[in-house]
Amino acid sequence: MSETSASAPLSLWADGPAKQRILDAIAAMTDASSASYVEPRRRIATFDNDGTLWCEKPMYAQFMFLLYRWKAMAAADPSLLEVQPYKAAVENDFVWFSDLYAHLPDLLKGVGDAFAGITPDEFDVEVEAFFAAARHPTYGVPLHHLTYLPMLELLALLRESGFKVLITTGGGRDFVRVVSEEIYDMPREAVIGSSSVIEYKDGKLIRGNTLGSTIDDGPGKPVHIFERTGFTPAFAGGNADGDIQMLESAQFALLVHHDDEQREFAYDTDAENALALAEKNDWLVVSMKNDFVKVFGEART
Amino acid sequence: MSETSASAPLSLWADGPAKQRILDAIAAMTDASSASYVEPRRRIATFDNDGTLWCEKPMYAQFMFLLYRWKAMAAADPSLLEVQPYKAAVENDFVWFSDLYAHLPDLLKGVGDAFAGITPDEFDVEVEAFFAAARHPTYGVPLHHLTYLPMLELLALLRESGFKVLITTGGGRDFVRVVSEEIYDMPREAVIGSSSVIEYKDGKLIRGNTLGSTIDDGPGKPVHIFERTGFTPAFAGGNADGDIQMLESAQFALLVHHDDEQREFAYDTDAENALALAEKNDWLVVSMKNDFVKVFGEART
Numbered sequence: 036m037s038e039t040s041a042s043a044p045l046s047l048w049a050d051g052p053a054k055q056r057i058l059d060a061i062a063a064m065t066d067a068s069s070a071s072y073v074e075p076r077r078r079i080a081t082f083d084n085d086g087t088l089w090c091e092k093p094m095y096a097q098f099m100f101l102l103y104r105w106k107a108m109a110a111a112d113p114s115l116l117e118v119q120p121y122k123a124a125v126e127n128d129f130v131w132f133s134d135l136y137a138h139l140p141d142l143l144k145g146v147g148d149a150f151a152g153i154t155p156d157e158f159d160v161e162v163e164a165f166f167a168a169a170r171h172p173t174y175g176v177p178l179h180h181l182t183y184l185p186m187l188e189l190l191a192l193l194r195e196s197g198f199k200v201l202i203t204t205g206g207g208r209d210f211v212r213v214v215s216e217e218i219y220d221m222p223r224e225a226v227i228g229s230s231s232v233i234e235y236k237d238g239k240l241i242r243g244n245t246l247g248s249t250i251d252d253g254p255g256k257p258v259h260i261f262e263r264t265g266f267t268p269a270f271a272g273g274n275a276d277g278d279i280q281m282l283e284s285a286q287f288a289l290l291v292h293h294d295d296e297q298r299e300f301a302y303d304t305d306a307e308n309a310l311a312l313a314e315k316n317d318w319l320v321v322s323m324k325n326d327f328v329k330v331f332g333e334a335r336t
Numbered sequence: 337m338s339e340t341s342a343s344a345p346l347s348l349w350a351d352g353p354a355k356q357r358i359l360d361a362i363a364a365m366t367d368a369s370s371a372s373y374v375e376p377r378r379r380i381a382t383f384d385n386d387g388t389l390w391c392e393k394p395m396y397a398q399f400m401f402l403l404y405r406w407k408a409m410a411a412a413d414p415s416l417l418e419v420q421p422y423k424a425a426v427e428n429d430f431v432w433f434s435d436l437y438a439h440l441p442d443l444l445k446g447v448g449d450a451f452a453g454i455t456p457d458e459f460d461v462e463v464e465a466f467f468a469a470a471r472h473p474t475y476g477v478p479l480h481h482l483t484y485l486p487m488l489e490l491l492a493l494l495r496e497s498g499f500k501v502l503i504t505t506g507g508g509r510d511f512v513r514v515v516s517e518e519i520y521d522m523p524r525e526a527v528i529g530s531s532s533v534i535e536y537k538d539g540k541l542i543r544g545n546t547l548g549s550t551i552d553d554g555p556g557k558p559v560h561i562f563e564r565t566g567f568t569p570a571f572a573g574g575n576a577d578g579d580i581q582m583l584e585s586a587q588f589a590l591l592v593h594h595d596d597e598q599r600e601f602a603y604d605t606d607a608e609n610a611l612a613l614a615e616k617n618d619w620l621v622v623s624m625k626n627d628f629v630k631v632f633g634e635a636r637t
Contacts, residue, residue: 076523155562199525212566222377223566224500233562235555235581240562248549254536261456261534261541263564265513265524280536 044192046328047185053326056319057189060287061196064269073269073286080193080270081260081281082186084204084211084228087274087291088219090181090331092300093172097206098132100165104149120145143246150231151244155209158242162213179218185327186272186291190219193270203260204228205252205277227251227259256281276308288318295324298331345493347629348486354627357620358490361588362497365570374570374587381494381571382561382582383487385505385512385529388575388592389520391482391632393601394473398507399433401466405450421446444547451532452545456510459543463514480519486628487573487592491520494571504561505529506553506578528552528560557582577609589619596625599632 048054063071064078085091105124108115115121119141123131131138150158169178190200200221204211208228215221229251232243249255257280260268271278271285274293282288290313293302303310313320323330349355364372365379386392406425409416416422420442424432432439451459470479491501501522505512509529516522530552533544550556558581561569572579572586575594583589591614594603604611614621624631 076517155566208563209566216377224564226566230563233559235558235585238584240558240568240585257536257541258534262509262531263525265456265510265527267541283539284536284541 045185045188047188049326049328051326053319053321057289060270061192064287065196071286075197077266077269078196078198079260079264079266079268080190080198080200080272081203081227081256081268081285082190082200082271083256083273083275083278083281084202085206086293087272087278088182088186088190088202089178090171090174090183090299092293092302095206096169096178097210099169099178100162100207100210101146101149103165103169104161105145108149147231147244147246150242153242155233155240155242158209159213162210166214179214180332182218182331183291183323183327184329184332187219189272190221198270199264200225201260201263202226202228203251203256203281205250208251227256227263229255252277254280257284260284273309275306277305279309279312282309282312282318283316288313288316289321290318291321292323294322295327295330297324298327299323346486346489348489350627350629352627354620354622358590361571362493365588366497372587376498378567378570379497379499380561380565380567380569381491381499381501381573382504382528382557382569382586383491383501383572384557384574384576384579384582385503386507387594388573388579389483389487389491389503390479391472391475391484391600393594393603396507397470397479398511400470400479401463401508401511402447402450404466404470405462406446409450448532448545448547451543454543456534456541456543459510460514463511467515480515481634482632483519484592484624484628485630485633488520490573491522499571500565501526502561502564503527503529504552504557504582506551509552528564530556553578555581558585561585574610576607578606580610580613583610583613583619584617589614589617590622591619592622593624595623596628596631598625599628600624 044058045054063069064073066072082088085095102124105121109121109125116125119138166178170176171178171181174181193200202211202215202219202221202225204226206228208226208230211228212223212226215223215226230247232245232247234241234243249258251259256278257267260281268281268285270287271281272289272291273282274291282290290309293300295301312318345359346355364370365374367373383389386396403425406422410422410426417426420439436443467479471477472479472482475482494501503512503516503522503526505527507529509527509531512529513524513527516524516527531548533546533548535542535544550559552560557579558568561582569582569586571588572582573590573592574583575592583591591610593611594601596602613619
């Protein structure tokens with residue numbers, strides 16, 4: 036990564052207006068004579084994860100992890116085979132899961148119970164086992180391989196330009212933290228996200244069975260970014276409606292558009308409002324099809 | 337700071353067992369051949385603020401800030417002169433404030449209402465105005481002057497040794513963040529603490545009128561440190577019972593003992609359990625009287 040960005044910034048981005056606008060924005064934010072200058076202490080760059088930095092289709096990695104866990108729990112305790120969401124997980128009953136609203140109480144209870152009562156270290160072991168075993172449903176490769184290389188290049192360029200780069204994931208903070216060092220070159224503390232309540236009992240940290248205050252989605256994103264950093268972001272990237280408030284709160288906003296059916300997936304679902312606002316607010320819409328020279332690494336191009 | 341610590345580490349600490357134990361601990365944590373070695377990603381050092389990094393007597397700076405705000409609110413709206421805690425603030429009625437439990441509902445409402453509905457930027461302006469005007473009740477100097485120089489030297493040494501140094505204050509996170517860059521050479525994001533709920537409404541961040549989830553005290557400290565960093569601390573410093581769980585969760589723990597009536601204040605109140613546990617758990621107890629060559633900077637020595 037460093038050699039490409041040192042010699043030719045954003046070499047994995049096609050020459051054109053999107054790449055140019057990113058380079059211009061970063062140049063202006065780091066130029067003390069520019070009206071867009073951002074002093075170093077305020078150079079916070081925040082990126083959604085699912086669909087912005089790695090592939091989120093046909094299902095979230097976080098959801099695959101829950102399925103994996105629910106299956107393991109049902110294998111250990113067969114009485115769960117008659118209880119939702121364990122039954123649907125074992126039967127790969129995606130129709131059941133797709134009716135999110137009807138099944139929300141069962142789902143939330145299942146999410147809460149999945150890792151309740153274990154320590155952060157025990158949780159990490161589960162996540163590591165999942166990533167070692169998991170394969171993407173259609174690509175068939177480990178999920179690690181499905182980060183968007185041009186986006187990683189952008190993160191590196193921002194870091195080189197003095198930005199503190201953070202991930203704000205609607206998925207599990209502690210789930211993404213287990214792999215953030217390896218796949219994003221980002222320390223655990225750089226990941227903000229949703230989480231179960233964490234408690235301190237009998238001298239150790241324990242995961243509770245309810246979700247913590249605000250989910251890291253929608254208005255929760257700028258709130259969590261402020262709580263974490265003391266600032267709103269100077270630069271932000273997202274891909275979906277859940278990123279709108281974060282993008283709104285940023286000085287420069289970028290929206291990844293999934294329009295590349297051949298190399299990835301083409302969909303606007305749950306991004307319709309963000310796409311409309313991008314036009315209204317002049318956010319940069321990045322076409323994966325036209326602006327990315329490559330999408331994935333070795334396993335896929 | 338850097339010149340002293342480069343030439344003679346902890347020059348503001350008296351030669352003796354406390355200083356030696358700190359130097360030995362840091363040396364071991366950064367020596368890959370030591371059993372106490374801490375890999376760089378886990379080098380998290382966390383410090384309580386009130387009574388650990390700056391003076392907390394005869395009252396917390398945070399409490400002085402609330403008094404300042406309540407007085408200003410009562411001046412702007414005289415009907416508040418008959419309402420608590422505004423009345424007690426205007427009358428400097430510390431007897432009323434001292435009966436914390438009887439007056440808790442009024443106090444919590446007063447704390448919640450003090451900054452409700454304003455933006456973070458507006459809050460910063462209030463904090464800056466407070467620090468510009470405030471003088472310590474007995475020393476008569478700006479509160480900035482009342483940080484403990486040997487502790488600042490320790491923070492610098494930890495940073496030089498590859499530690500990420502964080503403050504975990506039971507007081508207001510956003511209050512301390514306004515001055516952390518100036519007085520601790522620490523960015524805003526390095527301050528963890530208690531906070532009102534922050535909301536995102538109509539395109540901006542607004543302070544709510546209730547306290548957020550867990551207060552950053554007692555078990556809240558290790559929970560917040562984990563949420564912020566993904567780890568428990570390798571090195572932690574505190575001075576009171578509210579720091580016990582943080583110290584318990586750390587590999588190396590240090591307790592500042594206020595035994596210097598001449599240069600600061602001598603008190604064990606609200607630190608009795610921590611002092612007893614220090615003996616039991618072999619935490620380092622730092623005597624301000626014997627281990628600090630200097631306590632404060634120019635204004636006081």
